[in-house]
Amino acid sequence: MKTKIAVLLLACSLSGFAQKRKLVWSEEFNGKTLNEKVWNFELGDGCPNICGWGNNEKQLYTRDNHELRDGKLVINVTKKDDKFYSTRITTASKKEFKYGRMEARAKVPTAVGTWPAFWMLGANIKQVGWPKCGEIDILEYVGRAPGEVFTSLHTQSSHGNTINTKISKIAGIDKGFHDYAIEWNEESIAFFVDGNYVYTYNPAVKNEDTWPYNQPFYFILNVAVGGNFGGPSIDEAAFPQTFEIDYIRVYQ
Template identity: 35%
Template sequence: MATSRAPIASPFPPPSSTVSRGPIRSAPRWASDLPRPVQLRLASLPCCVWLAAGLLPCAVVAAPSLVWSDEFNQPENSSPDPAKWTHDLGAGGWGNRELQRYTNLQENSRVVADPAALDGRALAIVARHSAPGEFTSARLKTQGKFAVTYGRIEARLKLPRGRGLWPAFWLLGESIARLGWPACGEIDIMEVVGHEPARVHATLHGPGYSGGQGLSASFTPAADVPLGERYHVFAVDWFPDRIEWSLDG
């Protein structure tokens, strides 16, 4: 399977990061094109963090070990495991002019049967257009439950398709409550905008380079096939001196 990898040197001190997922960040001009409903699916090995003991630039590194994962193999229609995940709730744009209201309702995030998933189960994050101007979705995070500095972080995702959609998988500095954003740091592992369904964006945010001035890179897989056609593994390998992004690697 082909691998795409894009390294970006990290200029900010590494924050301990929690894992966040927000499936829909919609720009108003595309709102009328939003399907009903649309789904982001997370299947087996959705968020595996691999840490190497004694990880130093010049050290001999031991084999990595799995320290956290969620396979989403609970019974169908279960909510995400509350021991691992917290829902962000509410509306207000979230700093990105987002149109949806995030909920913890099962209609927006639940375990479903999926024959394309490795173990037949997946977490479906569903965006719904319930009324004119009214959108709901789900945004999940590990804040207060799990954080990591350095290692491999990956998710096996099947992305939604449609103009106006903005699925994302990212790390946010654990110090956000104390320092605020962007001082806490942010690593965007994957963002795909709806009108470019085959292009992956990766970005670093920190003091002096945030928002539209973030350090970013993007790439299109050689086949130029929309990423919503099947599951893909999106990952970063986070080292003290660099961060490497990969797709299906």
């Protein structure tokens, strides 16, 4: 009964928030090229600092494995000469936000071995490092687990073990475009897929180890290949693959 009451209170709170919020920033991908006043490219394999980007990933990130097409960002994941190529972009130091509704409409790649993500990192990562800066994974999808959406948070208190997470089985999630969002305030972060509530993080004790979410965060879009989470098995015959993002919007 207490759980049901908590969910109802959360829904009422989010409903009130929804009525008050205003669109404060959006990326509609309507241009011919990415706006580098907003976006940064992260290149290569993460070496020498975080080789394999910390997860034993197989891809190399380039500036060329993406395009803006029909009002969408398309990240092209390709294979050439036994190597995989993709794109990873961030809004670090350019567009950072604290609290509000963050959402994206996207279509995920589905090949085994692909690992698309729409996520956020704390703006103080260079000062305190990861995971103390905090991480919000609004969307993660891996081809090895068809039909499942992963929504997770990483903090110092959960370092080494993703305990603040929810796996949601959603019919048809691997087909067409879907909406992925969070509602983030001083007390909690709630996750939604296609407007349906799936998970809330609201630790009873909030300190620097459990709640780094009292500071600005920036966005990241990428597709990894393989790695600890993408899995050791990669369906190489299924490439190229695409991750398509229609828009990103922030309401406060």
